[in-house]
Amino acid sequence: MASGDLSKRIIIIGAGCFGISTAYHLLRRGYASVTVLDRSAILPAPDAASTDINRMVRSSYSDPFYSKLCHDAIDAWKDQSEWPDIYHETGVLMGGVGNDPYTEAAYRTDLAMGARVQNLPDKTKIQAVLPTGVRTGLFKGYISRDGGWVDAAKATSLMISKVRETGGQVHAEKLVRKLIRENDKTAGVECADGTTFMGDLVIIATGSWTASNFPEMRLEEKCVAAGQSVVTVQLSQEEGDLYRTCPSMVNYKTGFYIFPPNKDNILKMGKHCGGHINPVAIGESQTLVSVPRTLSSHGDDGLRVPKSMLHDIRALLATTYPDLAHKPFATTRLCWYTDTPDEDWVIGFYPSDSSLVIATGGSGHAYKFLPVIGNITADLVSGTLDPSVIKKFAVDRAFVPHAKTRSPSDTEVLLPHDLCSPEDLVPPPPAHLSSSD
Numbered sequence: 001m002a003s004g005d006l007s008k009r010i011i012i013i014g015a016g017c018f019g020i021s022t023a024y025h026l027l028r029r030g031y032a033s034v035t036v037l038d039r040s041a042i043l044p045a046p047d048a049a050s051t052d053i054n055r056m057v058r059s060s061y062s063d064p065f066y067s068k069l070c071h072d073a074i075d076a077w078k079d080q081s082e083w084p085d086i087y088h089e090t091g092v093l094m095g096g097v098g099n100d101p102y103t104e105a106a107y108r109t110d111l112a113m114g115a116r117v118q119n120l121p122d123k124t125k126i127q128a129v130l131p132t133g134v135r136t137g138l139f140k141g142y143i144s145r146d147g148g149w150v151d152a153a154k155a156t157s158l159m160i161s162k163v164r165e166t167g168g169q170v171h172a173e174k175l176v177r178k179l180i181r182e183n184d185k186t187a188g189v190e191c192a193d194g195t196t197f198m199g200d201l202v203i204i205a206t207g208s209w210t211a212s213n214f215p216e217m218r219l220e221e222k223c224v225a226a227g228q229s230v231v232t233v234q235l236s237q238e239e240g241d242l243y244r245t246c247p248s249m250v251n252y253k254t255g256f257y258i259f260p261p262n263k264d265n266i267l268k269m270g271k272h273c274g275g276h277i278n279p280v281a282i283g284e285s286q287t288l289v290s291v292p293r294t295l296s297s298h299g300d301d302g303l304r305v306p307k308s309m310l311h312d313i314r315a316l317l318a319t320t321y322p323d324l325a326h327k328p329f330a331t332t333r334l335c336w337y338t339d340t341p342d343e344d345w346v347i348g349f350y351p352s353d354s355s356l357v358i359a360t361g362g363s364g365h366a367y368k369f370l371p372v373i374g375n376i377t378a379d380l381v382s383g384t385l386d387p388s389v390i391k392k393f394a395v396d397r398a399f400v401p402h403a404k405t406r407s408p409s410d411t412e413v414l415l416p417h418d419l420c421s422p423e424d425l426v427p428p429p430p431a432h433l434s435s436s437d
């Protein structure tokens with residue numbers, strides 16, 4: 001069967017950013033049989049990385065490949081007929097320029113791409129891009145007006161509808177338990193409920209569950225599930241109105257990122273870092289694989305984050321927005337990245353199996369590309385993907401670390417007894433907070 005054969009039966013496992021965007025682009029190209037299976041009864045899956053109130057759209061990358069792709073994605077996000085009320089172009093304030101090599105490199109890329117950037121070399125300049133009345137302790141950075149944030153749960157849900165409308169099948173509550181193999185090739189999948197789906201091509205897009213759900217692929221070092229701590233603060237209507245026009249912010253020196261409040265006045269923030277792994281011995285070989293611990297595996301307990309992360313995040317909030325540092329956290333969530341050693345994605349055929357494709361390895365930065373990322377997988381499947389891109393995302397590449405947004409050395413093991421309880425959400429007495437004058 002020719003690789004571009006549009007009658008191929010294609011099965012995609014996972015209806016997150018990678019899977020659903022791939023389905024959408026395959027259908028647009030005329031592939032007639034596209035079936036998406038997701039384990040979750042509710043779609044989009046509440047514990048998927050692609051489901052949240054917001055995800056940042058940052059075109060400031062050190063690597064021009066992603067910067068260019070993000071500008072393409074922004075063009076798509078701006079189309080109100082396709083993505084109504086989803087993209088908010090607040091700009092992205094990159095903190096720490098002058099201190100952080102990644103941010104420096106991203107600034108150079110932005111200049112080369114002709115992005116609308118402005119250097120903010122001191123506190124006064126930073127204050128000037130914030131609404132009057134919002135105080136900050138930040139003292140260095142730059143802003144790119146080409147970016148902001150998207151309502152991720154809404155956009156993923158919309159893309160699932162688009163796939164259904166264009167003739168794709170999307171089935172909830174189909175946990176794929178194993179791949180069916182015939183003649184040394186993947187020939188379909190078997191679900192936990194006993195149903196099977198046979199296909200000419202299977203695309204695994206199971207995000208942070210990939211390495212643990214398919215241990216025989218030995219991806220435990222290439223696609224590591226790392227829990228990232230996220231918290232929210234409930235603002236009053238007045239506070240919400242004051243901070244709403246703030247830019248989205250990220251600082252790669254500290255890892256801190258924060259969004260402006262959404263329409264419900266929920267302020268969300270987190271720390272982009274190595275995160276917490278949850279190693280479990282899996283399979284006959286008892287290989288240690290990091291397994292996501294979430295709402296679906298642990299109920300509400302799966303939302304708790306390590307106590308130490310709450311302290312870090314509160315201190316970082318205090319330097320960013322000192323006037324909000326005394327507020328209790330309303331919710332917490334451990335949200336799982338699928339980390340590769342070089343922070344580049346994995347989109348490629350599984351070695352020596354022409355019927356199996358892996359599309360994952362978001363490394364904490366894939367969501368912003370939802371409208372376009374599946375076009376890469378579609379090019380791969382059609383046999384039209386540029387050789388340099390094939391190499392960049394290959395499953396069996398060398399994964400040589402290059403300019404990265406964080407150091408993996410701060411990855412820790414998740415210890416259930418260190419997880420936060422409700423009393424940890426309340427701030428310590430004011431004297432213990434390092435706030436500015």
Ligand SMILES: Cc1cc2nc3c(=O)[nH]c(=O)nc-3n(C[C@H](O)[C@H](O)[C@H](O)COP(=O)(O)OP(=O)(O)OC[C@H]3O[C@@H](n4cnc5c(N)ncnc54)[C@H](O)[C@@H]3O)c2cc1C
Pocket residue numbers: 013014015016017018019037038039040044045047048049050051054055056057174175176177205206207208209210213228229230270335336337338359360361362363364365366367368369
């Ligand atoms: C805290 C946090 C903050 C982030 N911030 C940003 C940001 O600001 N900007 C940005 O661009 N990106 C961001 N990201 C990264 C982005 O969210 C991810 O890269 C992207 O959503 C990953 O998509 P995915 O399809 O790989 O995984 P997911 O969205 O997790 O989807 C995987 C799907 O597979 C399903 N599944 C798993 N196993 C099976 C199975 N065996 N059978 C059937 N179905 C299965 C799951 O139910 C799920 O729906 C962030 C991620 C996190 C966790």
Ligand SMILES: *[C@@H]1O[C@H](CO)[C@@H](O)[C@H](O)[C@H]1NC(C)=O
Pocket residue numbers: 072372375379384
């Ligand atoms: C998808 O990729 C094809 C081929 O590379 C390209 O021609 C097309 O413009 C892309 N479409 C989108 C929406 O990015």
